Amino acid sequence: MAASLHRKLSDQHDFSHSLRFSKYFITGASSGLGQALATEAAAPGITLGLVARRNNRLLEISEPLREKGATVYLYPGDVRDGGFLKEAAGDFETRAGTPDCIIANAGIRGALDDNPDRRQDEDIMDTNYHGVRNTILPFVPILKHTGRGTILVISSLASFLPLPGAGGYCASKSAINTWCGSLRYELKPFGVRLTIINPGFIRTEMTRDNPYPMPFVMEAGEAARLILRKATGSRAVVSFPTPLAWGLGFLSILPAALRESILTAILNRKH
Ligand SMILES: NC(=O)c1ccc[n+]([C@@H]2O[C@H](COP(=O)([O-])OP(=O)(O)OC[C@H]3O[C@@H](n4cnc5c(N)ncnc54)[C@H](OP(=O)(O)O)[C@@H]3O)[C@@H](O)[C@H]2O)c1
Numbered sequence: 626m627a628a629s630l631h632r633k634l635s636d637q638h639d640f641s642h643s644l645r646f647s648k649y650f651i652t653g654a655s656s657g658l659g660q661a662l663a664t665e666a667a668a669p670g671i672t673l674g675l676v677a678r679r680n681n682r683l684l685e686i687s688e689p690l691r692e693k694g695a696t697v698y699l700y701p702g703d704v705r706d707g708g709f710l711k712e713a714a715g716d717f718e719t720r721a722g723t724p725d726c727i728i729a730n731a732g733i734r735g736a737l738d739d740n741p742d743r744r745q746d747e748d749i750m751d752t753n754y755h756g757v758r759n760t761i762l763p764f765v766p767i768l769k770h771t772g773r774g775t776i777l778v779i780s781s782l783a784s785f786l787p788l789p790g791a792g793g794y795c796a797s798k799s800a801i802n803t804w805c806g807s808l809r810y811e812l813k814p815f816g817v818r819l820t821i822i823n824p825g826f827i828r829t830e831m832t833r834d835n836p837y838p839m840p841f842v843m844e845a846g847e848a849a850r851l852i853l854r855k856a857t858g859s860r861a862v863v864s865f866p867t868p869l870a871w872g873l874g875f876l877s878i879l880p881a882a883l884r885e886s887i888l889t890a891i892l893n894r895k896h
Contacts, residue, residue: 645725645726645775645857646666646725647670647671647672647725648672648674648717648721648722648723648725648726649663649671649672649673649674649724649725649726649728650673650676650714650717650724650726650727650728650760650764651663651674651675651676651728651730652676652677652704652728652729652730652756653676653677653730653731653779654676654677654683654686654730655675655677655678655679655682655683655686656679656682656829656830657827657829657830657831658730658779658824658827658829658845659675659730659731660686660845661845661846661848661849662728662730662852662853663675663686663690664689664690664693664846664849665846665849665850665853666726666853667689667690667693667694667695667697668693668694668695669693669694669695670694671694671695672695672697672698673690673695673696673697674700674713674721674724675687675697675698675699676701676702676710676713676760677731678701678702678703679701680701683699684699696721698716698717698721700713700716704731704756704757704759704760705751705752705756706759707755707759710759710760710763711763714763714764715763723764723767723771723774724764724774725773725774726774726776726777726856727760727774727775727777728776728779729757729760729761729776729779730777730779731756732752732756732779732781733749733752734749734791734794734831735748745793746792749793749794750793750796750797750800752797753794753797753798753801754797754800754801754804757778757804757805758801758804761776761778761808764776765812765817768812768817769812769815772815772816773816773817774817774818775818775819775856776812776817776819776820777822778805778819778820778821779824779852780805780821780822780823781794781823781824782823782824782825782864782869782870783795784798784799784802784823785799785823785870785873785874785876785877786873786876786877786884789892802823802862805819805821806821806861809861818859819861820855820858820859820860820861821861821862821863822852822855822862822863822864823862823863823870824848824852824864824865825840825841825842825843825865825866825869826839826840826841826869827842827843827848828842828843828844828845829845837892840868841866841869876888
């Protein structure tokens with residue numbers, strides 16, 4: 626009942642974001658949430674700079690965006706490569722001007738594993754932490770200079786607490802939230818906004834093979850609409866869906882031993 630009401634409310638379109646932002650720079654746009662964010666933003670007069678490694682996917686998804694009237698620039702490449710993102714940011718700046726909404730969305734989770742291998746954890750940290758820094762940093766001087774702009778960082782509710790089998794993912798999201806929280810102090814006096822977005826489960830390639838139940842799971846379009854609607858405010862952090870955010874938030878403040886017993890009991894019951 627609560628979940629369906631939540632879905633109905635989230636499904637209502639709110640195009641106020643289209644009035645606020647005209648130039649978006651979005652990483653991880655070749656699938657899932659990034660593609661959905663680009664789709665929601667696309668409209669006549671809107672310019673999109675889209676980053677991902679799979680060029681064929683970028684080409685495929687850009688067609689419907691252009692049909693919706695958006696101007697689209699594609700940047701096939703890897704967010705782990707700071708030099709590439711510096712060039713992409715410079716090119717977007719030259720062609721379209723300063724983006725008023727930068728969405729650092731690209732991310733990976735890696736295989737769920739009780740015995741995480743170190744190389745995978747390094748990839749996760751390189752993408753989810755360094756990749757986000759690489760995305761934001763080239764724009765910081767110009768955003769400060771113009772005194773406007775919004776940065777949205779797509780993190781996760783997994784940043785709230787250590788979850789079993791996902792140490793690298795939880796650590797990377799928690800680390801980037803801390804780094805971004807610190808950057809906010811620097812940006813705020815210049816009128817530049819930074820909002821950390823912590824979503825729960827979203828149906829995308831990342832969660833396609835999840836073996837466990839996904840409470841309050843959302844479709845990517847629904848999550849993208851909610852994010853762009855909330856991004857119109859000046860909130861430091863947006864976490865959703867509310868029941869899961871509160872539940873995990875509560876677990877995160879419990880003593881570790883009690884939290885681990887509760888999580889273990891929940892996971893054992895679900896399997
Ligand atoms: N799905 C969920 O339940 C969920 C929940 C909370 C938070 N999130 C976060 O939401 C964001 C989007 O994830 P998603 O669910 O939409 O997953 P997804 O469908 O797998 O999309 C991930 C996107 O990131 C791109 N990407 C990955 N590594 C990259 C790299 N090194 N360089 C450039 N692009 C890269 C991928 O494109 P290429 O492979 O083409 O490079 C793809 O476009 C992630 O940050 C994720 O952590 C997801």
